[in-house]
Amino acid sequence: PLADMGDAEDFTAREIDDQPAAAARLVDSLSERLAGGLLLRELGVPARTRLRLVACGSSSYAAHVTAAVLGSVARIPAHVVVASEPPPPVEDPDVLTVAFSQSGETADVLTALEHWTDPVLAVTNNPRSTLARRADSVLDLACGPERGVAATKSFTNQVLAGAALAVALAAALGRLSTEDVAGFEAQLRAAPEHMAATHRLAAPPADRLARDLADEPAFIYVSRGAGVPYALEGALKLKELAYRWVEALPAGELKHGPLALIQEGTPVIAVQARPHDRLAVNAREMTTRGARLITVGPGEDADLPVKAPAVEPPWGPLESVVALQHFARGLTRLLGYDVDRPRNLAKSVTVE
Ligand code: G6P
16 A cells, blocks of 8 residues: 555645545536536435435534535525434435445444435445445545545545535525526536645645644634534544644634633634634634634635635635645644554444
């Protein structure tokens, strides 16, 4: 497997690098099949009006992004079920279950599916997995093997697959005009370039920031609105790779408790989504209490600069996760930990 690494120093670096190409392959294969919900017909997915999204770990954050897009673009209510905590079954003939799992082998996801009888769409990177065989339809993430234990390119492709699914569903239900669908397709097609540009822009400052913050034992990650799942995903990278304690939450919740954690110098990573003003209010609450604010966003003065599209797509600041991945990897290497194989974790968790 070392031969597969190319010039990169670890699989995780290679997989972070590979994200724009993996995203472009996926988007190419999905766009032009969204109008009229063609994608759904090809996959054999019924156009249901309520969705249950099931996943664990990083995949569950991609499911949260998908739920938000389903709400805003398709006006389809969707809720995310953490697979290890499935709620009691309630029969509902209008529900479609979508299981997000990179490996397709996560035991909690497979067990959760035993609770319900509705049709299942698997969004997975392994079309030959147990999940894919169990599902009625399969949407292949097609991002190639992901060897680093921490999810990277599978997460970004899950977000884009989930967004495409939401647009296709909305189109199939007649809730979007042809022009609207074309507009979302154009936004999907632009996503890989924004990820690639962020990769170039954010990598050097992320490494500098890692050096700066190497001795910090604990972090807070916040965002608002569409940025929240990316703050949670970025925080998970830091926990699992760099073994740092991280509190990650919607910024509006700070004042209900976690604000008490802030002391002089506490690093707070703030992921900007539009509109910025609400996050700016929370940022002031933190800096007046001594927080060291680290901003992730499109402005020139951002600490971790990203290349964001002029109009934020309904899936929010996806490119921000690229900057956060760089930061987590940089800190991990600086601390001398194994980026690809963090302690206590497995790539695919086949026990409940
Ligand atoms: C493991 C991996 C995580 C992943 C989670 C869900 O814990 O280390 O990176 O997010 O499983 O995996 P799945 O294959 O179902 O997406």
